[in-house]
Amino acid sequence: MKFIRKLQVMIVGKGIWTIMKKELARFFKDGRMCLTTLLLPGLMIYILYSFMGDALGSQLNVADDFQPRIRTVELSDSMKELFAQAGLQPEEIGTEEEADALNAIQQEELDLLIIFPENFDAAVAAYDASQGDDAPNVEIYYNSASTDSSTAFEQVQGLLDQYESSLTNLFDINRGQEGYDLADDRDLAGMTMSSMMPLLILVFLFSGCMAIAPESIAGEKERGTIATILVTPIRRSELALGKIFSLSIIALLSGLSSTVGILLSMPKLMGGMEVNMNVYGAADYVMLGLVILSTVLFLIALISIISAFAKTIKEAQTLVLPLMMIAMVVGVTSMFGSAQSETVMYLIPLYSSVQCMSGIFSFDFNLVNMSVCVISNLLYTAVLIFVLTRMFHSERIIFTK
Known part of the structure; x- marks a missing residue:
């Protein structure tokens, strides 16, 4: 265990690791936050979407022994x-x-x-x-x-x-029970998942980030506890990185909970239509994970900066709401056509993530475009971390109440 801790310190840095441990311990020791951030989102989504599927099915379908009047x-x-x-x-x-x-x-x-x-x-x-x-x-x-x-x-x-037709039947169309529909499980899964999952994943990730970042930064400003951290030998850059890394882990877990909820409820939501997830291989999940990870880092860094400007948690959440609306609008673009092919479009944050996820789910991704998306997200995150570090140096911003 000591060797593992030393290795973690060497990789991440002592100050960064200290902040990460503090943030993660504060979160996981708070049963209410764990319940509302990790468990409830996935559970509520599963219950709500399953109920919606059953309700829609009962409205649109009739009984098997239906006899019309x-x-x-x-x-x-x-x-x-x-x-x-x-x-x-x-x-x-x-x-x-x-x-x-x-x-x-x-x-x-x-x-x-x-x-x-x-x-x-x-x-x-x-x-x-x-x-x-x-x-x-x-x-x-x-x-x-x-x-x-x-x-x-x-x-x-x-x-x-x-x-x-039987009175003047000159020709038939698809007579017999042969399989004329040539779409396989891969095509059906790609069509279904690429149209809805990028939007849902982006919304889930943003919701997870929005639930924890304002409380961690604006909340500490509101409670006055951030002053205690700033007087320690930990550098401001380590403080920024530690918070962003730890909050990203929590946001990923929250997004994972919601994603599991939607995947489990999907058969009922889609009226019993089965989507075979086995058509996606390890490489697809690795690429999806890279896109999601870089997107979460960008979102956490962006919301952290907004939270640092805010005086209270409520103010931070209010300031973040317009971004939530933008993210939802961007997410909807996955429902219109196939993924973009122009590489320059993958320099646009959030939009590039949605297009990459849509391409991965539809088996129509471009490795160059995906690399541009991930690298640009990481570069934007680095710039935002630098800005957050400078904000931690500003007493006017940090100690304003």
Whole structure:
């Protein structure tokens, strides 16, 4: 254990390691902070997204034994047979009852009203498209605000379309059960994950950074404890690095908790559609980890500077909110098209991270662009650390209350 501690001090520096130990110990010894930052985000996301998936599924789907309530006018013999084969049991009514049926559909007491032309079978048999006459028209009234009615409409519409095709069937499309869809698990996972995960990961990381950085810096200013640290032999640069490294570790754990929550709830959120995560290899996760790590370092450094300017935790959180909105807007760009190919675009912080994550998830990444993203994030972080160090030297900024 002593050897490991000496090695840690040699790698990170004694002052940096001291600050990191202090910050990590303060966080992990505070049960409330651990609960609200590490456990609750992932748990709440899992519960919320699972509930949303179940709720949407119950609204958009009908029971397996669903039997639509259908009334028909002028139902022909061929249609009776067609409906019977499909397991439908329409109720035949006269034209004088149409108004009552329409009102029942509006009240969601009836699903469909189907009005056939008089002598429908004869009219269909006599119809000649070359004559330019109007084809026999079947009127189907339904209520799109009702899931049962919409489902019944789609079912009957499909049934009538099949019947119409069978009358003049000149060719088929994809007849049989062969696999005409050539997309594999890799394609499906890439399409799904690249559209939503970059936004969610960025929001989770930003939320984690926002939850801890203001409390660590603005909170110590508010409590006056930062003065005790500044009078120690620890250099200001070591103080800045120690705080950024330790806060980055906590933010990564918070983001990981939220990401696990969304991944576990994804099957329910997507209506039972399975996404095979085994299509991603070790290299994909390593590259994703590098992008996320460099992004977290940049975010922590940026929020730390804002927190150093603030007088209280609440003020720091208020100042950070506009950045949160910008991050969400940038995250949405992953939903529009494929990743950017211009290398210069990967010099833009946050945007480059989103594009890299989108490229990694869709198996369409460029190693040069990803390197530019990671290196530029680290360079921006170094500049921000320098700025934070200079701020720690300023008594006007640090001791202002």
